[in-house]
Amino acid sequence: MASLLLAFLILQFVQTNCNVDGGSIELGTSLVADAQSTTNPWYSQSKMFAFGFHPQGSSYVVAIWLVNSGETTVVWTAYPDDPPVSPNTTLKLTHQGELVVSSKQGLDNKIIASNVSSAVMKDNGNFVMYNDQMGVVWQSFDYPTDSMLLGQSLFGGQQLVSSVSKTNYSSGRFRIKMQIDGNLVMYPKNTEDDYASAYWSSGTFEHKTSRNYLYLNDTGLMLINGSNSDTIKYFYTTLNYPVIYRATLGDDGIFRLYFYNDSNSSPIIVWKKTDCPCTVKNICGLNSYCTLNHDQPDCVCLPGSDFVDLDFKHWGCERNFTKAMCKSGKENDTYYHMVSEEGLLCEDYPYYRAITHFKEECRDSCLKDCDCDAAFFKNSFCERYKFPLRYVKRVYDEPTTYLSFFKTIRVNLKATSVDKEMMTSSSKKTWLLVLVISLVFSMYSCISLSFTGYFVFKFRLFKYGRLLERRSLGLAEDLILQSYSYKELKKATHGFKQELGRGSFGRVYKGSFDKASRVIAVKRLEKMVEEGEKEFRAEMQVIGKTHHRNLVRLLGYCAEGKERLLVYEYMSNGTLADRLFRSETLPNWSERVQIALDVARGILYLHEECKTPIIHCDIKPQNILMDDFWTAKISDFGLAKLLMPDQTKTFTMVRGTRGYLAPEWQKNTPISVKVDIFSYGIVLLETICCRKNLEVQVSNMEEIVLSTWAYKCFERGQLDLLVGDEQVDMATLERLVKVGLWCIHDEPAFRPSMKSVVLMLEGITEIATPPCPISV
Incomplete structure (x- = not known):
């Protein structure tokens, strides 16, 4: 009786902990990532395929591999884009019917499948999991890798x-x-x-x-x-x-x-x-092309560029010189030289294409074009491209019919022999001239030395008096935020006479210092929250140290009695709201894309690049101003909230403007930088569509709330309705709409960081399908 019981227990242990013969894998069976993981996986019946932990460097991946004497070949991996798991990670088919990958600490568990009753590694390399009705609930064939x-x-x-x-x-x-x-x-x-x-x-x-x-x-x-x-x-x-x-x-x-x-x-x-391996596009990366070397692909950089990394040539090449500034919209052609190449073809879309019968015309048109980095001439067509170039390839059939030109820096010619002779003859006279000048200068120095002490003293005394006398915008304000008196700002604005605009917390007036030589904008806060004098001054000093091309510079402040005023640099082209909602001439598509990037980069600086993180709390088109060059800059830090360097959330009363407020403002919960990201999402959608988020005068009821309408258009694949008849890049439009919908997610944790927003806007990272917005 005892021997029968022992045999039964051994049989149960083999069934629940082993898969030596490739049979059904029962609940409770597990594998551990260690040196034995590749010798004790879950085999197929023929032992040809195995499922388990396979080593990748010093770590492991959950994989299926082909087992034979020739070589071990991985044919499938789980979560290929996730980092490999560390040793001692467990893969277990639990008694609850879940196939789970869990670390030794029990953190970051990944459930591959649920509702599982058994599993089997099949002889065709398919790992299949069944429910109690023997229906397939998951199989690796449904999730192919390479x-x-x-x-x-x-x-x-x-x-x-x-x-x-x-x-x-x-x-x-x-x-x-x-x-x-x-x-x-x-x-x-x-x-x-x-x-x-x-x-x-x-x-x-x-x-x-x-x-x-x-x-x-x-x-x-x-x-x-x-x-x-x-x-x-x-x-x-x-x-x-x-x-x-x-x-x-x-x-x-x-x-x-x-x-x-x-x-x-x-x-x-x-x-x-x-x-042919060289026909594979992007085999050599950007700004390079592929050639065959003993039937093996070899990468070559285009003229004007060098490899990013010589050890990894397929990473591509980068420009090896600094571009010159354009003059009056035309290229500084004296700075550049055009290098020609035969037998190269670019299969990407050019930004400009025209009929040109002469190759010299094609070359010169690129040389004088600020945007052009390379031109390709074939069959009387001239195509211009910007760096970086992709999909450039070598053409071996009739290579002379393919001619390309690349803009490189001009190399200064060496002096000719005649120049050298002239320099030799003139050098003999030069030392005599230098000697005479030196004697004259010495005499002059001796005469003027007697007056130097007196004039230096007088000059320094005068300069010091002027610095005490003038409290205008100068070198001091580049180093520290200026504190003004109420009387000074009232005088600078001529008694707050010329109003530029108004908001929920105050009005903005135009003013000037130094006899109107320096124009400023002064915001007079009218509904200031109850903050102590010390806290107000501390926050203004921190905000005053922000320096970024997409932030309006805060120059100074006044905290005198009940008066609170902020002094900003003057922005001549008004607000983004004026351009989007009230202007007869709306910004074109490329301008709106650039504005969206400018605003995102400004918020990124406030959130992640300042020593003290700053939550703006009132991102809206009325607080985005345009400078002389139509660069978008964020303004109005009157409501900003500072965080400590190690702080991510804080409590504060509701700040901001209705329509741009994140849902957490209404929940009496700690707020974080994610409130700015919500507001940016609304601004982004408004910038795309050139209309307000809430618009009553519309032809269709579903268009009243822009954020809801944008999601419906995205869901139905009708994004063109958002821009009407305007010709836009649909791929960029879809990318911007998806970013905006992610930014206005109801849950702050699911909103991307501002750094991720910038990367997504630039097309560097992929964007998942956003969910339907709930709160808007």
Whole structure:
């Protein structure tokens, strides 16, 4: 009886803790990331595939790999863009039916799947989890990374993304996408699905209504019609005995099909696209192009640029000189020299294209154009481009028909032999002239020395008196915030005579110092909150030290009795509200995009780049002013709240303007810099659409609240309605709208930081689909 009980317990232990024979993985089974993780994973029945922790450097990733004597090949990874996990991390199929990756400390747990009753690692490389009805609740085939395996399909909208390298399984630089239109296309990663970025396609547009999918089985790789399961196109097929196939998008951007004679054989490449590695766009990065060196790709920088890092040439190149300033809208062509190259072609979209019959005209037009960095001439067409350049390639067929010009810095010519002779002859006379001048200067110095002490004393005494006499804008104000008396500011504004504007907390008047030579703007606060004299002065001193091109400079203040006044630099072109809501001539699309970036950079400086973080509390178009060059600058720090260097939240009474207030102002909870981000989101949407967030006089009821209408247009794919008939860049419009919707999220924690906002606006980081705004 005892022996039977012991046998039963051993059987239970094997079932719940092991998967040695590739059978069903039961609840309670777990793996630990350590040196044994690759020798004790969850195997398939044939021991050909394994699921578990695979090493990546000194860390581990949850992966599926092909096990054979030739090489170990990772074919799938979980969370490829997340950092690898540390040793002793646990992968467990819990008794609650969840497959969980958890650290040793129990922090940052990741649930891969739920409602699981059992799991199995299949012989085709698919890891499948079932519920208690044996229905599939999760399988790795639904979440492909860089590879396809036997029996796997790639449906419309899905894509494979290459790994960084053979030992780094994070997302790399290339992707192959099965598009909804039925076409299978390869692109560089982080690009639009457009013709300019594609470097290979299956060319199956005519089947765009059939919902094609890519399928890999034991006879090869093919494109299938989703409506009737007919084969549209064979990429590779064989009539030989059944073999094992694997299709992988490599880190070099080439899609290859491998086969294995058996589980212990090394893979053999039987098909690949593209055939030439240099046809892969972005293989060499920005400002460079690819050439073949012994059939291997080698990167070359364009003229006027050098490699960012010689050890990683595929990172691209950067300009190796500083551009000169433009003169009257035209390039300083004496500063530049145009270098010509044959056999280069740029496959990106130019910013300018025109018919030009002579190559010299194309070259000279780029030389005189401030924006132009390179020009490409072919078939009587001249195309101009700005740096950075992408998708430049070498053309080997008829290279002389492709001519390109690159703007580089002019090299000063060496002196000719005639110049040298003239310099030699003149040098003999020079020392005599120097001697005479030195004697005269010495005599003059001796005569004037007797008067020096007297004049120096008088001059310094006079200068000191002028500094005491004048309290105007000068060097002192560049170093410290100026404190003015009420009498001085009343005189400077001629008794607060010329009003520039008004807000909820005061009016702004035009004034001047130094006999009208320096124009200022004085804000007289009328509804000042009850703050102590010491706190008001301390906050003004801190705000006065802010220096940024997108902040209106606070020059001084007055705190005398009940009077509170703020002195700002004068902004000649009014407010953003005037330009958006009241001007006959609205800013064009590129100007509005630049204004959005200017405001975001100003807020980023206040939040993250000041020694003392500042919450503005009243971001709105009326507080964004335009200088002489139409640069947007944030103003009105009368409501700003300072944080300590190590402080992220604070309590304060409600500050700001209705319509731009974040929801947390009404909840009596601590506020953070996220209130400014909410206000910026509203301002961003208003800037995009040139209308107020709340507009009653509209043709459709759903357009009354701009933020709600913007989300509906985004959800329906009708963003063009937001800008009417104006011609705008739709990709930029979508990016700005998504940023605005994320900024006005009801929960402060889900709003991006201002640094993330700037990166998203510049198109550097990708933007997830925003949720529907609730509070607006």
